[in-house]
Amino acid sequence: MVHKKSGAIYAVKQMDKKRLKLSGMIEQVKTEIKIMYSLYHDNIIKLFNHFEDDNKVYLVIEFAKGGQLYDKLRKTAFKGFTEKEAASYVKDLVSSLEYLHGKLIIHRDIKPENLLIDGAGHLKLADFGWSNYFQPQMARDTFCGTLDYLAPEMLTNRHQHDHMVDIWAIGVLIYELLSGKAPFSSSIASSNMKEIEKLTQQNISNITLEYPKAFPSLAKDLVSKILKKNPRTRLNLFEIKNHPWIKCNTFMPKKELDAEALIATTVFGTNMAAQKPIAKAELKNVPTAFTEEEIVQFARPDSMLDKTKPEIKLPTMGDLIDQRVADFKAHMEKLITPKANEKPLAKSALIPEKDKENSLVVNSPTTTAHSESPNSNLELALKKKTADYEALKEEMAQLKIEMAQLKNENDQLKNESNELNSENNKLKDLKTENINLRDMVNELQKQAEQSEVYKKEYQKEKEELENKVKKLKESMLQTISENQKLKLSPRPLEQPTLSPREKENYETKIKELQAQITGTPEVILNYSEKTLILLQRIKRCKQ
Numbered sequence: 001m002v003h004k005k006s007g008a009i010y011a012v013k014q015m016d017k018k019r020l021k022l023s024g025m026i027e028q029v030k031t032e033i034k035i036m037y038s039l040y041h042d043n044i045i046k047l048f049n050h051f052e053d054d055n056k057v058y059l060v061i062e063f064a065k066g067g068q069l070y071d072k073l074r075k076t077a078f079k080g081f082t083e084k085e086a087a088s089y090v091k092d093l094v095s096s097l098e099y100l101h102g103k104l105i106i107h108r109d110i111k112p113e114n115l116l117i118d119g120a121g122h123l124k125l126a127d128f129g130w131s132n133y134f135q136p137q138m139a140r141d142t143f144c145g146t147l148d149y150l151a152p153e154m155l156t157n158r159h160q161h162d163h164m165v166d167i168w169a170i171g172v173l174i175y176e177l178l179s180g181k182a183p184f185s186s187s188i189a190s191s192n193m194k195e196i197e198k199l200t201q202q203n204i205s206n207i208t209l210e211y212p213k214a215f216p217s218l219a220k221d222l223v224s225k226i227l228k229k230n231p232r233t234r235l236n237l238f239e240i241k242n243h244p245w246i247k248c249n250t251f252m253p254k255k256e257l258d259a260e261a262l263i264a265t266t267v268f269g270t271n272m273a274a275q276k277p278i279a280k281a282e283l284k285n286v287p288t289a290f291t292e293e294e295i296v297q298f299a300r301p302d303s304m305l306d307k308t309k310p311e312i313k314l315p316t317m318g319d320l321i322d323q324r325v326a327d328f329k330a331h332m333e334k335l336i337t338p339k340a341n342e343k344p345l346a347k348s349a350l351i352p353e354k355d356k357e358n359s360l361v362v363n364s365p366t367t368t369a370h371s372e373s374p375n376s377n378l379e380l381a382l383k384k385k386t387a388d389y390e391a392l393k394e395e396m397a398q399l400k401i402e403m404a405q406l407k408n409e410n411d412q413l414k415n416e417s418n419e420l421n422s423e424n425n426k427l428k429d430l431k432t433e434n435i436n437l438r439d440m441v442n443e444l445q446k447q448a449e450q451s452e453v454y455k456k457e458y459q460k461e462k463e464e465l466e467n468k469v470k471k472l473k474e475s476m477l478q479t480i481s482e483n484q485k486l487k488l489s490p491r492p493l494e495q496p497t498l499s500p501r502e503k504e505n506y507e508t509k510i511k512e513l514q515a516q517i518t519g520t521p522e523v524i525l526n527y528s529e530k531t532l533i534l535l536q537r538i539k540r541c542k543q
Contacts, residue, residue, distance in 0.1 A: 009063045010048065010060050010061065010062070010063050011060075011061050011062065011063045011064070012058050012059065012060055012061070013058070013059040013061055014056050014057070014058055015029060015056060015057045015058075015059075016055065016056055017052075017054075017055055017056060017057060018055075020057070025129075028129060028130075029057065029129075031131065031132055032128045032129050032131060033047065033050055033059070035105055035128050035131050035132075035133075036059075036061075036128055038103065039099075039100070039103075039105075041095075041096055041099045041100075042095075042122070043092045043093070043095050043096035043099075043122065043123060043124055043125060044096050044099065044100070044124060044125045044126075045061050045062045045064065045116060045124045045125065045126040046061065046062040047059055047060070047061050047062075048060045048061065048062070061126075062124070064116035064117060064118050064124055064126070065117075065118060065119035066116065066117025066118055066119065066121065067116065067117060068112065068113055068115070068116060068117075069089065069112040069113075069115040069116070069117060069123065070111075070112035070113045070115075072117065073112055073176070073177070073180065076180065077180075078180035078181060079180045080176075080177060080178045080179050080180040081177050081178065083178070083216055083219065083245075083249045084249045084250070085177075086174065086177035086178050086219075086249075087245060087246050087248075087249035087250045088121075088123075088249070088250050089115070089123045089177060090170065090173065090174055090177070090240075090246065091241060091246055091250045092122055092123035092124075093110070093115065093123055093125065093170065093173070094170065094237050094240055094241045094246075095241075096123075096124075096125040097125075097166055097170075097237055098237050098238075098241075100125070100166075101163050101166070101237070104133055104134055104135065104136075105131055105132070105133055105134070106131060106132060106133075106134045106140070106162070106163045106165070106166060107125065107128065107130070107131050107166050108130040108131060108132070108142075108144055108145055108165060108166070109127065109129065109130040109131075109144065109145050109146060109149075110125075110149060110166055110169035110170070110173065111146050111148070111149050111169070111173070112173070112176065112177075113127075114126050114127040115173075130142075130144040130145060134162055134163055138162075139160035139161060139162050140160070140161060140162065142159065143159045145165070147197060147200055147201070148172065148182035148184060148185055148200065149168075149169045149172050149173075149182075150165075150201075150204060151164070151165040151168035151169070151204075151231070152168075152204055152205050152207070152229050153165070153231060155201055155204060155205055161231075162231070164231035164232075164234055165231075167226060167231075167234050167235070167236070167237070167240075168226065168227065168231075168234065170226055170240060171222075171223045171226030171227040171234075172184075172227070174219060174222065174223050174226075175209070175211075175223050178215060178216065178219055179211075179212050179215060183209040183223075183227070184200055184203040184204045184208070184209055185200055185203075186199035186200050186203070205229075207227060207228075207229055209227070211223075216245065218243075218244050218245035218248065219245050221243075221245070222235075222240070222243045222245050222246075226240065328388070
């Protein structure tokens with residue numbers, strides 16, 4: 001909606017009173033308004049005013065021209081943004097959370113639907129409906145948020161959590177911006193919503209997620225270091241914004257503030273110098289919300305909200321500590337090193353403003369009458385400050401001792417870690433040797449099996465040869481017996497007349513036959529009956 005006089009466009013968030021009462025969210029709405037009035041950051045949606053009527057509560061907030069980050073993600077067909085776009089959005093979110101956590105405020109519902117984009121393309125954190133204050137070392141136990149972005153500690157029975165749930169949401173958001181889907185959503189298609197919610201909760205509790213093949217390696221390293229089950233092991237905001245993936249894909253331009261931009265303000269006290277003039281043609285379809293110079297804030301007697309706009313400025317714990325230390329240092333320097341021509345300090349100047357109420361020396365009618373000299377007052381103050389200084393010195397000494405002990409424990413842990421690493425290496429070597437021995441045993445078993453095969457083949461061939469020899473012997477015996485039965489009597493051979501040359505040839509053949517007979521007795525088995533008769537004749541001729 002548009003403010004007629006200034007021409008500035010604003011957004012109006014409407015909340016139904018009946019629903020707020022039925023759901024018991026009245027106190028939560030009060031907290032949301034209180035928190036949003038206290039925030040002023042470039043990456044956080046601003047609340048300018050609030051009012052109500054009979055049916056609804058209205059919040060007049062900053063208008064984000066780019067709409068929801070979820071809508072931009074949907075336009076990519078849920079394929080995800082480029083690395084530079086995603087890193088730029090994450091960097092803006094980290095900046096807003098640094099500011100938010102510095103004011104001891106936790107958001108608890110970070111998701112693309114609650115992240116808006118302004119006209120310049122920068123991200124703005126919105127919707128502080130589940131936000132609340134937190135204290136260091138103290139956990140909250142309200143179960144809230146969106147399922148896909150819930151941290152594991154939120155799913156425990158006690159739901160105890162702190163600002164680290166916002167850190168977890170950053171890891172989930174990086175995954176979704178680059179892949180187009182939530183990391184822990186159930187991959188099983190089912191129409192049963194309870195079953196899908198149960199599977200998603202199991203995936204979150206067990207940190208069960210799979211990265212797409214094209215997921216950038218640096219972004220994967222960042223997400224894996226954020227999505228840790230133990231909140232204390234997650235990266236902090238400083239480590240996230242200085243991670244290589246953020247630094248490689250973003251840059252930080254120097255902002256130079258214009259004097260006119262600092263002076264120019266609207267009726268709501270916001271800087272409007274940076275906003276471009278709005279053409280009349282652009283205002284045709286914009287409904288008019290404000291007809292007065294200022295929004296009328298109804299002072300209803302039955303209001304469920306605070307009737308006046310709160311002036312809230314909550315100092316952080318760091319601010320309080322820094323201020324206290326600065327005050328102490330300033331007064332110690334005045335007391336210890338006064339100038340040569342300086343007059344003695346008045347007793348009111350010796351005591352910081354914050355300590356005057358609890359001081360032993362005060363400016364009152366009763367103490368002035370019985371007060372001592374300025375020197376005695378100075379001595380008292382010096383004694384008090386010296387005692388405080390000595391106490392601080394003792395605390396520092398104690399801290400040094402504790403630091404030394406922690407260092408020793410750290411060294412011991414390092415030594416134990418080195419020993420464990422060496423033992424692990426030994427175990428790896430033994431494992432390798434065991435694998436080699438197994439390979440050798442397997443090889444020997446194969447060789448033994450092969451030798452058994454060879455042995456069986458040799459035994460079979462041996463049996464075959466023995467059978468052949470046996471058959472040949474039987475055939476020879478049978479032949480001899482048949483000859484005996486026939487009673488063949490050889491005729492006396494005439495003494496052949498051989499020439500010396502023929503005789504020499506016969507002798508050579510006989511020698512060769514004798515060499516064959518003496519060298520290989522098995523050859524005899526292969527000779528036929530005619531061969532034996534020939535041998536006998538040759539022998540007789542030789543005689």
